[in-house]
Amino acid sequence: MEALAGPRPADIPAVVKQLPHFQLDILMKFVYRGMAFPELYNSSVLLTWHEKVTEVTGLGSIVRVMSDRLTV
Amino acid sequence: MCLENFSSQVVERHNKPEIEAQTTKEALLTPVQISRNENEKVLVEPSINSIRISIKIKQADDLERILCATFTRFLMMRAENFVVLRRKAIKGYDISFLITNFHTEQMYKHKLVDFIIQFMEEVDKEISEMKLSINARARIVAESYLQQFS
Numbered sequence: 001m002e003a004l005a006g007p008r009p010a011d012i013p014a015v016v017k018q019l020p021h022f023q024l025d026i027l028m029k030f031v032y033r034g035m036a037f038p039e040l041y042n043s044s045v046l047l048t049w050h051e052k053v054t055e056v057t058g059l060g061s062i063v064r065v066m067s068d069r070l071t072v
Numbered sequence: 073m074c075l076e077n078f079s080s081q082v083v084e085r086h087n088k089p090e091i092e093a094q095t096t097k098e099a100l101l102t103p104v105q106i107s108r109n110e111n112e113k114v115l116v117e118p119s120i121n122s123i124r125i126s127i128k129i130k131q132a133d134d135l136e137r138i139l140c141a142t143f144t145r146f147l148m149m150r151a152e153n154f155v156v157l158r159r160k161a162i163k164g165y166d167i168s169f170l171i172t173n174f175h176t177e178q179m180y181k182h183k184l185v186d187f188i189i190q191f192m193e194e195v196d197k198e199i200s201e202m203k204l205s206i207n208a209r210a211r212i213v214a215e216s217y218l219q220q221f222s
Binding site: 032035036038039043044047062065066067068 | 101102105106107110113118
């Protein structure tokens with residue numbers, strides 16, 4: 001989770017672009033897991049990640065987070 | 073919001089929203105929480121035939137807390153008129169919606185989403201309006217009362 005807070009907001013699109021799709025799904029799972037604990041993790045950074053990943057994958061990745069049995 | 077009809081697997085001939093009954097674990101999907109910060113969050117709990125959406129409204133001070141509690145209680149008592157509103161909010165949140173497959177069959181899904189968004193915007197507007205009017209009234213009352221001592 002600390003790795004998500006590492007890159008600056010400008011670098012996030014570059015990171016998202018070079019990840020394969022199934023890893024983007026896992027990334028979304030981490031984003032949602034992090035948002036479940038707003039007091040521990042910075043939600044605004046997580047929201048930026050979420051936006052950039054949805055630009056690439058669309059709504060499918062959000063649906064996959066909800067329906068997948070393997071949770072993070 | 074892909075909800076389909078799902079009769080209860082536990083009791084014959086019953087059809088309950090699985091997210092409320094929580095009888096069969098396979099019918100439930102992972103709950104997802106979206107939070108802007110600690111004071112504002114939205115919890116979405118999906119299942120095969122129903123979705124529960126709980127929202128925590130931002131409350132900055134005691135007055136807003138009281139206003140929010142009174143207003144949401146007012147709305148929730150009249151939950152029948154709103155159809156998708158839940159009579160009691162989930163613990164930790166201010167207001168909850170329950171959408172079942174029967175609702176999506178009768179109403180447009182995108183309209184349901186629009187309704188919820190508009191509803192929350194109006195609730196926020198009303199609460200800030202009420203706060204302003206309370207402060208204005210309090211100021212007028214205090215002024216006229218303390219006039220007699222000046």
